[in-house]
Amino acid sequence: MGQIRQLALVELKVEPPEKVTCEDISTIFEQVLGHPVKINERTDIVEDLGMDSLGVMNFVMAIEDFYDISIPLDRIAQIQTVGDLIHAVDDLRSGIQE
Amino acid sequence: MTILAKHAAQRQVYESLHAHGVDVQFDGVLSPTEGMLNGRPTILLGTNNYLGLTFDPACIEKAVEATRSQGTGTTGSRVANGTYGGHIRLEKALADFYGRQHAMVFSTGYQANLGVLSALVGRGDHLLLDADSHASIYDGSRLGHGEVIRFRHNNPDDLYKRLRRLSGQPGDRLIVVEGIYSMLGDTAPLKEIAAVKRETGAYLLVDEAHSLGVLGETGRGLAEAAGVESDVDFIVGTFSKSLGSVGGFCVSDSPDFDVMRIVCRPYMFTASLPPGIVASTIEALSRLQSEPSLRANLTRNAHHLYDGLRELGFQTGPEANPIIAVAMPDQETAVAFWKLLLASGLYLNLAIPPATPTDVCLLRTSVSAAHTPEQLDTALAIFADVGRRLGFLTSEKRRAGGVA
Numbered sequence: 001m002g003q004i005r006q007l008a009l010v011e012l013k014v015e016p017p018e019k020v021t022c023e024d025i026s027t028i029f030e031q032v033l034g035h036p037v038k039i040n041e042r043t044d045i046v047e048d049l050g051m052d053s054l055g056v057m058n059f060v061m062a063i064e065d066f067y068d069i070s071i072p073l074d075r076i077a078q079i080q081t082v083g084d085l086i087h088a089v090d091d092l093r094s095g096i097q098e
Numbered sequence: 099m100t101i102l103a104k105h106a107a108q109r110q111v112y113e114s115l116h117a118h119g120v121d122v123q124f125d126g127v128l129s130p131t132e133g134m135l136n137g138r139p140t141i142l143l144g145t146n147n148y149l150g151l152t153f154d155p156a157c158i159e160k161a162v163e164a165t166r167s168q169g170t171g172t173t174g175s176r177v178a179n180g181t182y183g184g185h186i187r188l189e190k191a192l193a194d195f196y197g198r199q200h201a202m203v204f205s206t207g208y209q210a211n212l213g214v215l216s217a218l219v220g221r222g223d224h225l226l227l228d229a230d231s232h233a234s235i236y237d238g239s240r241l242g243h244g245e246v247i248r249f250r251h252n253n254p255d256d257l258y259k260r261l262r263r264l265s266g267q268p269g270d271r272l273i274v275v276e277g278i279y280s281m282l283g284d285t286a287p288l289k290e291i292a293a294v295k296r297e298t299g300a301y302l303l304v305d306e307a308h309s310l311g312v313l314g315e316t317g318r319g320l321a322e323a324a325g326v327e328s329d330v331d332f333i334v335g336t337f338s339k340s341l342g343s344v345g346g347f348c349v350s351d352s353p354d355f356d357v358m359r360i361v362c363r364p365y366m367f368t369a370s371l372p373p374g375i376v377a378s379t380i381e382a383l384s385r386l387q388s389e390p391s392l393r394a395n396l397t398r399n400a401h402h403l404y405d406g407l408r409e410l411g412f413q414t415g416p417e418a419n420p421i422i423a424v425a426m427p428d429q430e431t432a433v434a435f436w437k438l439l440l441a442s443g444l445y446l447n448l449a450i451p452p453a454t455p456t457d458v459c460l461l462r463t464s465v466s467a468a469h470t471p472e473q474l475d476t477a478l479a480i481f482a483d484v485g486r487r488l489g490f491l492t493s494e495k496r497r498a499g500g501v502a
Contacts, residue, residue, distance in 0.1 A: 054457055057229065061250065070260045073239070073246040 150468025207336025
């Protein structure tokens with residue numbers, strides 16, 4: 001007790017799935033936000049889900065763990081919608097540079 | 099609509115803080131630990147003045163002497179007319195202090211990170227930053243053209259995982275961590291991070307801004323305290339905390355270090371430090387080395403405040419370092435608490451997101467070697483009084499050991 005608690009982050013101990021899906025991303029969102037969310041590829045991560053910059057960063061780290069990738073900061077800056085995120089994760093997993 | 103309308107959200111935060119009266123303007127500064135605020139003497143407990151050297155008579159005398167003999171400023175860059183004997187002496191003193199071959203002095207600590215990070219990491223390289231890094235590290239990462247990857251704060255396993263993901267990719271890897279993190283006062287697990295560095299063939303840079311003169315047997319910082327100085331390739335730091343002036347530096351044993359003088363744009367395209375600042379900094383660095391009692395006092399004072407706050411039932415950061423952060427449940431409480439502290443004669447830093455890690459609001463204190471035990475007792479009494487007035491320190495909460 002008496003210490004500042006670091007935010008608990010999602011750590012899923014399973015092999016990352018082959019395909020990047022809205023469903024998996026939705027599950028990660030729910031774990032980070034702590035409540036159910038309805039998303040599709042057009043969902044704006046900041047506007048529609050009301051995430052602040054810290055929330056986005058924590059969410060990105062959870063995504064990175066789940067898919068076993070690192071998303072460089074300049075790529076994160078280009079991601080606005082869930083669709084953008086799916087494309088970025090797909091590109092990084094297949095080794096496509098920006 | 100103006101061209102600044104894009105910052106509407108930040109403006110709202112700024113105006114609301116302004117409306118709460120959290121802007122501070124000192125009427126005067128009486129000593130390293132006391133200032134005049136709103137017409138009353140106020141204990142300064144948030145100034146990063148770790149060794150209390152800002153009013154040191156010898157440092158002041160050196161600054162006055164250099165200003166009289168060499169003028170108020172150099173009016174030029176280090177690579178043009180802005181290199182004086184003092185700049186070279188300061189670089190030599192820093193290299194000697196750290197036992198390194200090379201040292202370079204910058205006009206601010208912020209520029210040191212900007213210059214060094216952008217020079218070390220270029221296109222095709224990889225920069226691995228602790229997620230809680232200072233803004234100057236993030237900004238330096240943007241000034242270079244390398245790929246920037248964040249790892250979880252103080253988590254060597256996460257760092258290792260991210261370096262492993264890079265295996266097979268070309269380019270240098272540079273790991274950047276801080277000695278003491280400026281918001282919570284926690285230290286990096288440097289032994290473990292150095293082991294990851296060795297195993298993965300990365301370079302390691304440690305920003306000792308808050309740990310120079312604070313940690314280590316001779317005050318060289320966390321790398322010294324953790325016994326891993328030989329694993330640290332670059333040390334960056336500042337003169338604006340324990341050395342009581344302004345400016346930044348980098349030391350290293352890299353044999354081609356001096357090329358940085360013409361590839362660091364934040365070094366080249368800015369005026370060099372004024373002679374008075376250089377002179378007082380050299381003196382302060384010498385005091386840091388010749389008076390270990392300063393560091394002993396600082397450590398004693400840090401424990402005094404840290405233990406006192408925890409005994410009162412406040413929720414603090416994880417370590418008793420000179421930076422001690424008290425967690426507040428929300429911004430409204432944090433502002434109210436901070437204003438009552440100030441009205442009672444105690445100044446410290448109000449830190450709200452996004453300047454803080456996670457989404458926590460903090461009352462951030464920084465202890466000085468120059469604080470007297472009486473001043474710290476007064477500060478604790480003010481904390482206890484405000485805590486009671488705001489309903490923080492009920493006996494139940496005290497028994498639970500925390501306020502959250």
